[in-house]
Amino acid sequence: MRQNPARRAALVDAAIEVLAREGARGLTFRAVDVEAKVPNGTASNYFANRDDLLTQAGARVYERLEPDPSVFAGALEGPHDRDQLVALMHEMVERLSEFRSGYLAMLELRLEATRRPELRAVLTRQIRADLDANVAFHLKIGMPGDATTVVLLYLALNWLIVDRLTLPDVLSEDRVHDLVTSAVERLLPDEGS
Incomplete structure (x- = not known):
């Protein structure tokens, strides 16, 4: 897994936007890459799986609130x-x-x-x-x-x-x-x- 904290935060923030707009079913690594305006495959380098992305999005929302x-x-x-x-x-x-x-x-x-x-x-x-x-x-x-x-x-x-x-x-x-x-x-x- 990649370790760039700023990139990880940007990806999780993008995941939050995708969740709000598309719902949980719309949350894919590709949708996060598009929202974050990063190359395809970037999110999959930062999160082990979709559950990991969901869990980190949950933590990040709370930080921002x-x-x-x-x-x-x-x-x-x-x-x-x-x-x-x-x-x-x-x-x-x-x-x-x-x-x-x-x-x-x-x-x-x-x-x-x-x-x-x-x-x-x-x-x-x-x-x-x-x-x-x-x-x-x-x-x-x-x-x-x-x-x-x-x-x-x-x-x-x-x-x-x-x-x-x-x-x-x-x-x-x-x-x-x-x-x-x-x-x-x-x-x-x-x-x-």
Whole structure:
């Protein structure tokens, strides 16, 4: 296997774009080569097989969906109240929505993981670690609510993003904004909760 990290990253990024556009069935080494604008056969020199490519695409999507460190720094500074939680949730929905191809690729990978145990294991570890880290961060900085609040926001807002990216005419942008705010406010009706 080839070891050029920049080329490997470009190929995995191309795989993400192919997944988002063509679905898992359209993800072939040739499609990745075309998307990455590299000679035919390049992807096959970097990935042992299609499962390897899918697994690495899953890991890469998660890297690219990570928030900028300034988001965490701002959250640490406070205030640690419901309004800040609303702001953080708006940031998250916007960030995930802006990387449309990455989010759609992750949906494709999740579906593919129902048939591929290795991919399922990778995604389960990543998503579980991310959810655990979000809960731990929320509790550590003293945001209102508890672990269940974080999980409920995770579940509700992820589906809101799915609708926003796949069926954008179901909810207007104003409605999406209002729903993010309402989700937090309904989970935490009193400021001190």
